[in-house]
Amino acid sequence: MIDKTSPLPIYYQLVEWIKGLIEQGVLQPGDSLPSEREYAERFSISRMTVRQAITELVNSGYLYRQKGVGTFVAEKKIEQQLMGLTSFTEDMKARGMEPSSKLVGFEIVPAPTYISEQLTIQEHAPVYEIKRIRLADGIPMALEKTYISANLVKGLTEEIVQNSLYHHIENQLSIKIDEATQVLESSVATQQEAEYLNIQKGAPILLIQRNTSLKDGTPLEIVKSSYRGDRYKFTITLKR
Numbered sequence: 001m002i003d004k005t006s007p008l009p010i011y012y013q014l015v016e017w018i019k020g021l022i023e024q025g026v027l028q029p030g031d032s033l034p035s036e037r038e039y040a041e042r043f044s045i046s047r048m049t050v051r052q053a054i055t056e057l058v059n060s061g062y063l064y065r066q067k068g069v070g071t072f073v074a075e076k077k078i079e080q081q082l083m084g085l086t087s088f089t090e091d092m093k094a095r096g097m098e099p100s101s102k103l104v105g106f107e108i109v110p111a112p113t114y115i116s117e118q119l120t121i122q123e124h125a126p127v128y129e130i131k132r133i134r135l136a137d138g139i140p141m142a143l144e145k146t147y148i149s150a151n152l153v154k155g156l157t158e159e160i161v162q163n164s165l166y167h168h169i170e171n172q173l174s175i176k177i178d179e180a181t182q183v184l185e186s187s188v189a190t191q192q193e194a195e196y197l198n199i200q201k202g203a204p205i206l207l208i209q210r211n212t213s214l215k216d217g218t219p220l221e222i223v224k225s226s227y228r229g230d231r232y233k234f235t236i237t238l239k240r
């Protein structure tokens with residue numbers, strides 16, 4: 001398993017070996033890993049090398065450390081294609097997971113300036129401010145703050161936004177959603193995000209801002225989503 005005559009660095013060989021065990025299911029999510037000392041003795045390598053390998057696997061989301069307890073195999077990340085203007089509900093259903101939302105804020109407020117500018121509505125015009133924790137199979141995946149003009153999308157209720165917003169807009173209101181621009185940015189969890197998402201403050205977060213519009217160019221929503229870095233990875237296909 002570890003070939004000391006190989007030109008590949010030993011830590012890298014250990015990384016690949018542990019990854020292999022996880023991918024083959026020999027190591028399952030939640031399993032605890034042997035200690036650094038055990039690995040070091042088993043392969044006659046230094047603890048420093050083992051630590052380097054484990055740290056790399058923690059950073060890439062295969063493992064997670066729990067202070068004073070040990071190192072464990074993480075849940076597999078959800079792989080999200082950055083193609084197609086889909087909703088959270090559609091994304092989760094497509095992978096056989098049960099979507100749900102926990103509403104943590106729902107009110108009509110006067111649009112803050114930066115929102116009214118992006119929605120191209122009058123300053124302080126009424127907008128829905130919707131804050132939802134998005135869950136997959138009961139596990140919090142993202143925190144989402146949505147602004148929608150209350151004059152454009154009328155009659156939203158707590159019940160509606162606890163289900164699919166896109167489904168309601170398209171099927172009940174017959175408003176055709178057309179396109180969106182997304183900006184992705186890395187970040188770390190604030191105290192509030194940490195509480196809502198059940199992660200540590202300072203844990204990695206992927207921020208996505210989506211500005212969605214209708215066919216005639218009318219802006220529909222401004223959404224800021226904070227995705228758990230330990231649960232999500234995003235892929236995109238590039239053509240040349």
Ligand code: 16G
Nearest residue numbers: 087088089164165166167208210223
């Ligand atoms: C996704 C969208 C969000 C949209 C929501 C609708 C991203 C980054 N964001 O979370 O803009 O409002 O889906 O979901 O994908 P719903 O129809 O399930 O309420």
